Amino acid sequence: MNIQLKPDLLRTKCEILDGDAFKRCFQKAIKVKEWIKNKPVYAVTFNQIGLIESCFVARKPKKFGFPTDIVMNPMYTPISQPQFQSIERCASFPGEEFVVMRWREILATYYDYHERKLVQHKLKGIASIVFQHETDHTNGVVCHDIRIKEKPDHK
Numbered sequence: 001m002n003i004q005l006k007p008d009l010l011r012t013k014c015e016i017l018d019g020d021a022f023k024r025c026f027q028k029a030i031k032v033k034e035w036i037k038n039k040p041v042y043a044v045t046f047n048q049i050g051l052i053e054s055c056f057v058a059r060k061p062k063k064f065g066f067p068t069d070i071v072m073n074p075m076y077t078p079i080s081q082p083q084f085q086s087i088e089r090c091a092s093f094p095g096e097e098f099v100v101m102r103w104r105e106i107l108a109t110y111y112d113y114h115e116r117k118l119v120q121h122k123l124k125g126i127a128s129i130v131f132q133h134e135t136d137h138t139n140g141v142v143c144h145d146i147r148i149k150e151k152p153d154h155k
């Protein structure tokens, strides 16, 4: 498996995993984990590297308060109001910064392969932003589509 960033599936909604697909996805995720190790990013979603499964891999999850490294079938609901302006970067658009609206706290739901079940975590801070950013990717949504202005104010 030759892993590299590619734009082909960026705006394609990922396929929700079920049954045997979890195991196949996990085997790919292990390789993505190895690949992402030395990249300067928090996480990468499968459709950023030309894969179709609804999954993202977080690099050094403990370091930014993230509950796990392999996240399948992610979803989230806000548990704080209102949204705030978040300045973000994306591995698929190197050198660009985006101002997008995010929730500070969310209830994150995903399938945990190790526990073999759906789990829920309250997330805040960077963990919350990364979860929202990557989950948007799984829905084919990138920062270009949801940004509220061209550039951050300090630029």
Ligand SMILES: [Zn+2]
Pocket (backbone or CB within 6 Å): 089, 090, 091, 092, 133, 137
């Ligand atoms: Zn991104």
